[in-house]
Amino acid sequence: xxxxxxxxxxxSVQEGDNSIINCAYSNSASDYFIWYKQESGKGxxxxxxxxxxxxxxxxxxxxxxxxxxxxxxSLQIAATQPGDSAVYFCAENITGRRALTFGSGTRxxxxx
Amino acid sequence: xxxxxxxxxxxxxxxGEKVFLECVQDMDHxxxxxxxxxxxxxxxxxxxxxxxxxxxxxxIPEGYSVSRxxxxxxxxxxxSASTNQTSMYLCASSLSGSNYGYTFGSGTRxxxx
Numbered sequence: 348x349x350x351x352x353x354x355x356x357x358x359s360v361q362e363g364d365n366s367i368i369n370c371a372y373s374n375s376a377s378d379y380f381i382w383y384k385q386e387s388g389k390g391x392x393x394x395x396x397x398x399x400x401x402x403x404x405x406x407x408x409x410x411x412x413x414x415x416x417x418x419x420x421s422l423q424i425a426a427t428q429p430g431d432s433a434v435y436f437c438a439e440n441i442t443g444r445r446a447l448t449f450g451s452g453t454r455x456x457x458x459x
Numbered sequence: 460x461x462x463x464x465x466x467x468x469x470x471x472x473x474x475g476e477k478v479f480l481e482c483v484q485d486m487d488h489x490x491x492x493x494x495x496x497x498x499x500x501x502x503x504x505x506x507x508x509x510x511x512x513x514x515x516x517x518x519i520p521e522g523y524s525v526s527r528x529x530x531x532x533x534x535x536x537x538x539s540a541s542t543n544q545t546s547m548y549l550c551a552s553s554l555s556g557s558n559y560g561y562t563f564g565s566g567t568r569x570x571x572x
Binding site for chain 2: 356379381383388389390391392393396436438440445446447448449450451452
């Protein structure tokens, strides 16, 4: 069945280090992926997205990598800052499905 | 510049009560969604609507219903609240034909006692 899952529920990093958050998906019909950030007391906010015909996409301090061979998605955050502390979700758009499917989330904790 | 507004941040209701969660968006989006968020389970889709008066079941519709009488408003109804419906409820909206660019509300944390 369809599933979007994360390898690590909590990731703790030092301020200034790079962070990598991973996500596995199982549906080969997924054609679009999104990373969301959810800060405490707020709804998820869009960070970056990638279509299935791409391997990599970069934003400001963030990079998303897509490996379709092993159905793996990752979010890389460069020079992690305290403001990056949040829960991060990956989501996939499965072709033919009318709504996004979300993973279980990873909590990123940035240590000063 | 709030774009998706959920009427309550926190709610406490008794078992068996009928509960209404309201969501309003001001972006003229056709699609609206209700998800519930539980630790370790992520966001699970309850119901969604792609047009006024249209609705489709998501992955966990049991115990819930929805209403979309106006384009900007999407209500989630718990017919008879139960303790296992204690959760964070998130509303989102997006443009027609698109699962891109969801805008989420801040969520309603519902506790059923």
